[in-house]
Amino acid sequence: MKKIITPLEQKIINELVAGEFVEISGLIYGARDAAHKILFEMLKSKKNLPFDLRNQTIYYVGPTPAPPGKIIGSCGPTTSSRMDRYTPDLLRAGLKGMIGKGIRSDDVRKAIVKYGAVYFITYGGCGAYLSQFVKKSEAIAFCELGPEAIYRMVVENFPAIVGIDSKGRGIYSF
Amino acid sequence: MKLCDTIWQIEMRMIKEREIIEKVYLAIEKASFSLEPHIRKLIYDARRMEKSIYGKEVLNAIVENIKIAEEKKIPLCQDTGMVVLFFEIGSGTKIEFERFKSLQELVDFAVKSAYTDFYLRKSVVSVPDRKNTMDNTPSILWCESIPGDSIRFSVLIKGFGSENTSRLKMFLPSTEPDEIVEFVADCVKKAGANPCPPVFIGIGMGGTAEKAMYLSKKALVDIGRKKRFDMAYLEKKIISRLNQLGIGPGGLGGTFTCLDARIRTFPTHIAGFPVAVSISCWAHRMHQGII
Numbered sequence: 031m032k033k034i035i036t037p038l039e040q041k042i043i044n045e046l047v048a049g050e051f052v053e054i055s056g057l058i059y060g061a062r063d064a065a066h067k068i069l070f071e072m073l074k075s076k077k078n079l080p081f082d083l084r085n086q087t088i089y090y091v092g093p094t095p096a097p098p099g100k101i102i103g104s105c106g107p108t109t110s111s112r113m114d115r116y117t118p119d120l121l122r123a124g125l126k127g128m129i130g131k132g133i134r135s136d137d138v139r140k141a142i143v144k145y146g147a148v149y150f151i152t153y154g155g156c157g158a159y160l161s162q163f164v165k166k167s168e169a170i171a172f173c174e175l176g177p178e179a180i181y182r183m184v185v186e187n188f189p190a191i192v193g194i195d196s197k198g199r200g201i202y203s204f
Numbered sequence: 205m206k207l208c209d210t211i212w213q214i215e216m217r218m219i220k221e222r223e224i225i226e227k228v229y230l231a232i233e234k235a236s237f238s239l240e241p242h243i244r245k246l247i248y249d250a251r252r253m254e255k256s257i258y259g260k261e262v263l264n265a266i267v268e269n270i271k272i273a274e275e276k277k278i279p280l281c282q283d284t285g286m287v288v289l290f291f292e293i294g295s296g297t298k299i300e301f302e303r304f305k306s307l308q309e310l311v312d313f314a315v316k317s318a319y320t321d322f323y324l325r326k327s328v329v330s331v332p333d334r335k336n337t338m339d340n341t342p343s344i345l346w347c348e349s350i351p352g353d354s355i356r357f358s359v360l361i362k363g364f365g366s367e368n369t370s371r372l373k374m375f376l377p378s379t380e381p382d383e384i385v386e387f388v389a390d391c392v393k394k395a396g397a398n399p400c401p402p403v404f405i406g407i408g409m410g411g412t413a414e415k416a417m418y419l420s421k422k423a424l425v426d427i428g429r430k431k432r433f434d435m436a437y438l439e440k441k442i443i444s445r446l447n448q449l450g451i452g453p454g455g456l457g458g459t460f461t462c463l464d465a466r467i468r469t470f471p472t473h474i475a476g477f478p479v480a481v482s483i484s485c486w487a488h489r490m491h492q493g494i495i
Contacts, residue, residue, distance in 0.1 A: 051261075064334070094279045094325040103323055104279040109365050109398045131365075132397040132455065153262060154365065154400035154454060155487045157282035159269035176336045177282075177325045189265070191258070191456070202397065202455060 033187070037085040038126045043148050046192045048199040052150065053187040058129065060091040060181035062108055065172055070116040073123055080171035080180060083120060087127030092177035093167070094157070102167040102183070104157030107131040110149070114138050121145040129190055133202050143198040151193035151201065163188040216298040217353040221310055223495050224299070224355070228289070228314035231359040231491040233322055236284055238274045242428030243404075243463075243488050250402055250453070250460040259458025266453070266486055280487045283363035284324040287315050287343035290360070290422055296353035312341040327364070346418065354494050358425040361489035366399035367482075372417055375477040381438055384409070384479055385445050391481045392446050392462065397455025400485035402463045405442065408480040411470035416478035419468035424484050425492070426466040435467040453486075 034042055036056035046052070059081060061069070072079055090110055094103030110130030117128070118141035126147045131154040134142075142149060152160060166184035173179045194200045239247070247270070251263035273280040289311055304310040316339040319326055326340045350356070371391045375383065388407065395403075404427050408419025431439075442465045452458025463486070472478065 049258075091282065092325065092327070093282050094284060095323045097323045103325070104273075104282040104284075106282050108283070109368070111398065131400070151397075151454075153265040153269070154397065155281045155363075155485050156265045156269040158273035158276065158278035158280060159265055161278055162272065176338060177327060178336075 036087045036127065038087060038148070040146060043126060043146060043196050046148050046195050048192050048195045048201045050192045052190050052192060054087070054129070054150070054190055055186050055188070056184065058087045058089045058127075058183050058185055060089045060093065060105070060167070060183055062090050062092045062178055063112055064175050064178040065180050066113050066116040066120075068172060070119055073119050081182070082124075084124030085126050086124075087129065088120070088125060089183065090128070090130035091181070093161075093181065094177075096167070102161050102164045105161050105164060106155055106157035107152050110134055117141060121147050133200075134194060139194055139198050139200065142194050143196065146196050148192060148196055149194040150190035152188070152190045160188070217294075217296055219297050219299050219355065219495060221300065221302060221304055224310055225314045225317075227493045227495055228311055228357065228359065229318045231357070231493050232287060232315065232318040232361070235359055235361045235489040235491040236279050236322060236324055237277055239270060239280070239487065240428065240490065244270065246428075246463040247402075247486060250463060254453065254458050254460055256452050256456070256458030258456035259453040259460065262454035262456060263460075279324055280489060281363060281485070282325055283327065283365060284319070284340070285361040285363045285489070286328060287340065288360040288362050288421065289343055289345045290358040290425060291345065291347045292350045292356040293347055294352035294354045295349055296351075297355055307347065308342065308345050311345055312343055315339075315343045316341050346422075356492070356494050358492045359490060360421070360425055363485055363487070366395075366403065366485045369395035369399045369483050370417070370420070370481065372413060372478065372480045374413065375479055377475060377477050379477050381441075384438070385442055387479060388442050388465075388481055389445050389449060391483070392451065393449055395483060396451060399483045400487070401451055401455055402453055402460040402486050404463055404484040404486075404488045405446070405465035406482040406484070407442070407465065407467045408482075409467060409469045409477070410472040411478060412472075413478050415470055416480035417482075419470060420480035420482040423466040423468040424482055424488070425490055426468070427464050427484075427488060432467070435469070439465045439467055
């Protein structure tokens with residue numbers, strides 16, 4: 031089990047191999063469909079984003095609300111391919127890591143290689159289990175979108191598998 | 205009194221709004237935090253038998269997830285879905301509407317209350333402007349009329365990772381069962397990791413296009429329940445075909461791609477043969493009740 035720290039360093043990214051089990055600790059950003067659409071449009075119109083994308087990792091998640099006194103609710107990965115149309119632009123803007131589930135388009139794979147990034151997958155439908163690795167969470171932008179807001183999260187030993195590495199090798203065989 | 209008038213004298217069983225709301229509310233709670241025993245057993249058995257390293261690791265996480273969800277009361281999955289309700293209303297019942305104007309309004313109140321009180325995710329947006337309705341309503345309500353003086357209902361918490369992989373195909377009347385098996389296999393293959401395998405499959409055969417789709421969804425609530433003798437062979441064939449695909453738990457390779465499949469049928473037109481496939485993730489969240 032390889033332990034890795036976010037924000038990701040290029041040297042660490044380059045060493046990751048598809049299929050490798052990892053534990054992620056550090057800062058990540060939760061964002062899914064609606065947030066991606068807005069980020070993409072902001073990039074296109076050269077507006078300032080609500081957070082600096084450079085070297086950051088985005089987790090495709092829309093958590094359930096945190097009950098009083100709890101850090102977060104259930105927070106497993108959503109289907110990554112819905113973000114594919116926005117991903118190459120986000121990678122060009124400096125995004126380095128993504129966490130989700132399922133295959134990515136060929137364009138995304140190429141962009142991962144071009145910008146030296148990495149795509150992780152984690153356990154689908156395991157939101158209760160994965161919530162145990164989240165130590166902090168707050169909505170930082172687009173709160174009007176409810177579960178689709180952008181969340182700043184701190185995770186500790188968050189389990190994942192390298193889905194597509196920086197050489198473009200993938201874990202899914204079909 | 206004339207004999208033909210006596211039929212109107214049957215006493216109807218009156219059902220209060222509150223009885224329905226409470227049962228639906230509790231069914232949503234139950235389904236969101238725990239799996240039914242037969243679903244759980246299929247998952248546990250798969251974990252015991254799965255040979256692939258990745259597949260086993262995924263099933264370990266799933267089993268751990270089930271445990272944590274129940275113990276700490278955290279929803280099994282962050283996608284707490286759209287609520288699909290199948291109501292079978294006994295012809296000898298009458299709902300006493302007071303505060304609500306329709307059954308839809310009434311069950312939506314139960315949905316809204318459950319999603320607020322149990323901190324479930326509100327995932328429903330308006331169409332086409334996609335504004336979140338902020339209380340997970342409306343629910344998808346289906347009503348059928350059945351004989352008897354009770355109301356039976358099934359609640360299905362339907363996540364969209366799997367819902368997005370649903371498919372319908374209008375086959376030729378001459379289609380052989382093997383072509384159906386291959387169609388289902390193609391659906392599951394194309395879906396890959398997205399519907400969170402190992403999956404459960406509902407298949408609707410016959411009727412019209414929308415009827416087949418409806419049957420496929422309703423077949424999902426048969427999982428672990430009554431098996432139709434005449435369909436058992438085809439169901440078994442489908443399950444074993446799907447488990448040859450190698451997709452495996454989490455789509456990471458392995459034996460267990462599908463844990464169970466159910467078929468519902470309806471007569472169709474001489475010119476056609478609609479077949480629909482609905483897929484549910486391993487977290488097949490449902491609950492049934494009788495009022």
